[in-house]
Amino acid sequence: MTNISRRTFLQTASACAAVAALGSVGRRALARSKGRVIVVGGGYGGTIAAKYLKMADADKDVLLIEKDSPFVSCPMSNEVLSGERDMKSLSFDYRALSQRRGIHIAQDEVVRIDPEKRFVKGSSGKVYRYDKLVVAPGVDFRYEKIEGYSPAVAERIPHAWKAGPQTTLLRSQLEGMRDGGVCCIVAPPNPFRCPPGPYERAAQIAMYFKHHKPKSKVLILDAKDSFSKQGLFMQAYKKFYGDMVEWVSGASGGIIEAVRPDAMTLVGQVDEFKGDVINIIPPQKAGRIAHLAGLTDKSGWCPVDQATFESTIHKDVYVIGDSCIAGAMPKSGYAANSQGKVAAAAIAAAMSGRAAPATSYVNTCYSIAGPDWGFSVAGVYELKDGKIQSVPGAGGLSPIDASAHTRAVEAEYARSWFRNITEDMFS
Amino acid sequence: MNETTTRLAALAAGLMLAGSVCAQDVRSPSALANTCAGCHGTNGASAGDLMPIIGGMDKTYLQNTLMEFKSGARDSTIMGRIAKGYSDLELKAIASYMAAQPWVSASTKADAKLAEEGKDIHEKECETCHEDGGRDQQHKAPRIAGQWPAYTLLYLQECREKGRRCAHPKMGARVMKLSDEQLQAMAQYYVSQK
Numbered sequence: 001m002t003n004i005s006r007r008t009f010l011q012t013a014s015a016c017a018a019v020a021a022l023g024s025v026g027r028r029a030l031a032r033s034k035g036r037v038i039v040v041g042g043g044y045g046g047t048i049a050a051k052y053l054k055m056a057d058a059d060k061d062v063l064l065i066e067k068d069s070p071f072v073s074c075p076m077s078n079e080v081l082s083g084e085r086d087m088k089s090l091s092f093d094y095r096a097l098s099q100r101r102g103i104h105i106a107q108d109e110v111v112r113i114d115p116e117k118r119f120v121k122g123s124s125g126k127v128y129r130y131d132k133l134v135v136a137p138g139v140d141f142r143y144e145k146i147e148g149y150s151p152a153v154a155e156r157i158p159h160a161w162k163a164g165p166q167t168t169l170l171r172s173q174l175e176g177m178r179d180g181g182v183c184c185i186v187a188p189p190n191p192f193r194c195p196p197g198p199y200e201r202a203a204q205i206a207m208y209f210k211h212h213k214p215k216s217k218v219l220i221l222d223a224k225d226s227f228s229k230q231g232l233f234m235q236a237y238k239k240f241y242g243d244m245v246e247w248v249s250g251a252s253g254g255i256i257e258a259v260r261p262d263a264m265t266l267v268g269q270v271d272e273f274k275g276d277v278i279n280i281i282p283p284q285k286a287g288r289i290a291h292l293a294g295l296t297d298k299s300g301w302c303p304v305d306q307a308t309f310e311s312t313i314h315k316d317v318y319v320i321g322d323s324c325i326a327g328a329m330p331k332s333g334y335a336a337n338s339q340g341k342v343a344a345a346a347i348a349a350a351m352s353g354r355a356a357p358a359t360s361y362v363n364t365c366y367s368i369a370g371p372d373w374g375f376s377v378a379g380v381y382e383l384k385d386g387k388i389q390s391v392p393g394a395g396g397l398s399p400i401d402a403s404a405h406t407r408a409v410e411a412e413y414a415r416s417w418f419r420n421i422t423e424d425m426f427s
Numbered sequence: 428m429n430e431t432t433t434r435l436a437a438l439a440a441g442l443m444l445a446g447s448v449c450a451q452d453v454r455s456p457s458a459l460a461n462t463c464a465g466c467h468g469t470n471g472a473s474a475g476d477l478m479p480i481i482g483g484m485d486k487t488y489l490q491n492t493l494m495e496f497k498s499g500a501r502d503s504t505i506m507g508r509i510a511k512g513y514s515d516l517e518l519k520a521i522a523s524y525m526a527a528q529p530w531v532s533a534s535t536k537a538d539a540k541l542a543e544e545g546k547d548i549h550e551k552e553c554e555t556c557h558e559d560g561g562r563d564q565q566h567k568a569p570r571i572a573g574q575w576p577a578y579t580l581l582y583l584q585e586c587r588e589k590g591r592r593c594a595h596p597k598m599g600a601r602v603m604k605l606s607d608e609q610l611q612a613m614a615q616y617y618v619s620q621k
Contacts, residue, residue, distance in 0.1 A: 032484065045601075051469075052461065055469075072613075079593035164479075201457065246471060262608070334465050337464075337465045338462055338465070341458070341461045341462070341464075342458075345458060347456075356456075357455050357458055358453055358455065358458065359454065359458060360454050360455040360458045360459045360461075360462050361462065362463075362465070362512075364465060364466060364505065364509070376504070376505050378505050378508045378509050380509055380511070380512025380513070382512075389514075391512040393510060393511050393512075394509065394510075394511040394513075395508050395509070395510030395511075395512060398505075398509050402504075406504055409477070409504060409581065410504050410505075412476065412477050412577070413477050413478075413504065415476065415477075416473075416476040416477040416478045416577075417465070417466050417478070419474045419475045419476060419478075420464075420465065420466050420467060420468045420473060420474045420475070420478050421465045421466070422474075423468055423469065423474035424464045424465055424468060424469050427469065427474075
């Protein structure tokens with residue numbers, strides 16, 4: 001060490017020039033030229049991007065724009081349908097993010113993004129300027145794919161795929177239904193938000209029926225021929241609900257082409273299905289603002305550099321969560337959480353003139369299919385050839401032959417998962 | 428070595444260390460460990476119930492535990508599936524990152540009566556390894572004081588089930604003798620010890 005020459009020192013320094021910015025001198029110099037980051041959408045991805053940007057650099061100016069307050073969580077909202085949970089336990093406010101983390105919060109709906117001049121405009125008429133923009137708007141629905149369905153009809157025949165008044169509406173319809181009635185769930189084609197969600201929903205509704213309306217039925221009409229955690233769900237349906245839950249695959253006539261709201265009838269490719277309660281989870285696409293801002297491709301979702309989540313269409317705009325195309329990752333709350341952290345690190349690096357750091361992504365998703373009966377899927381991902389891919393040998397499903405004790409523990413883990421992921425978002 | 432040289436050497440050493448993160452494919456400890464927060468809370472400070480607090484826990488204990496999850500030597504519901512996604516070095520980096528975080532005790536009040544009962548059991552059976560009321564951090568006896576009681580209870584129940592086959596046979600043998608209420612009492616005692 002004593003013989004370290006100036007030349008060696010300089011070589012080392014230049015080899016790693018970018019890292020010099022990490023030094024305390026560099027950090028102080030940069031503090032004077034901090035830019036502003038705006039995050040559009042305060043859900044599972046957006047809150048995390050905002051918070052982890054502040055954790056990386058408390059001096060950074062971060063503004064979170066969200067149209068709704070309080071936030072109502074989609075994950076765990078199926079438990080409202082069985083009566084196991086109330087809406088209040090799904091609701092969170094942005095106070096701690098503002099007071100404890102110093103994130104600016106604006107309640108506004110972003111209706112325009114100008115990626116050239118780098119500003120967004122709210123429906124309030126306000127204009128917000130940014131240096132880097134994170135777009136995390138979740139999903140929007142392709143109502144037009146089911147003839148007769150529309151936002152107006154959804155006020156009567158709910159999708160309940162964005163937790164809130166629609167969840168409450170579906171619950172009250174189930175409560176008002178006669179014993180011996182049929183609840184139809186129309187499950188969407190891939191890709192869509194929360195792949196196991198429709199099937200957990202069927203189980204939660206059946207749980208309610210079993211105790212309160214035992215002659216009733218849940219009929220899942222699916223656009224697909226297979227679904228997430230299928231073996232585990234089918235096993236649970238049989239164990240707890242017998243014939244109460246029936247699944248009709250796309251190939252056996254489950255594809256729904258139209259709805260006749262006044263007749264409470266779904267029109268399939270072969271048969272028609274009458275429901276006492278109908279829940280249509282429509283085909284999906286990226287959130288509305290992503291389309292308005294031209295961030296989507298032909299698929300209806302947003303292509304991004306999967307190492308950073310920067311849009312491949314607009315520079316300095318990062319799309320995370322359900323709206324983005326993220327390789328092997330599903331559209332889940334945990335995936336959005338993981339992506340929010342990757343995007344935050346990439347933005348922090350870019351704003352300090354450093355290269356984007358190497359990434360790590362995880363998904364963990366629990367479903368509760370019966371009393372004390374939970375199971376999970378996990379995924380660990382890495383970036384390979386520019387794409388997010390599953391690490392071979394890792395992740396996967398809960399074993400099909402797990403003990404009742406394990407299922408009970410996993411149901412409790414699901415609830416603890418919820419406590420922690422929402423704490424990660426809102427504290 | 429004069430002062431300037433010392434500083435220059437220290438700075439260069441720092442840069443050389445930092446140099447190792449220049450390679451694009453090396454994932455930083457924070458990038459790896461932040462993926463745990465969705466279940467274990469920000470920086471491992473769990474918000475509750477069955478998810479244990481891991482931030483601020485003994486480094487070697489965490490590292491060994493992750494390695495045991497990966498190999499299957501330690502039973503788990505989901506951690507085995509997750510741990511298999513990382514190299515041994517990455518697991519070590521995650522353990523180091525979590526160990527370096529502050530320990531934040533569970534924000535829940537203990538049942539005073541049960542905690543009192545748990546204290547007696549602790550002093551008789553546990554204090555020799557889990558010193559200072561379970562606050563001590565050792566690689567074979569990590570901190571249990573301030574841990575979420577639901578987690579402590581589940582761990583004790585599963586240990587009792589295994590008896591001498593428990594990860595630590597001596598502990599298994601002692602836990603085997605305890606009743607449900609006594610395990611509850613211990614979980615309450617430890618959360619009372621912030």
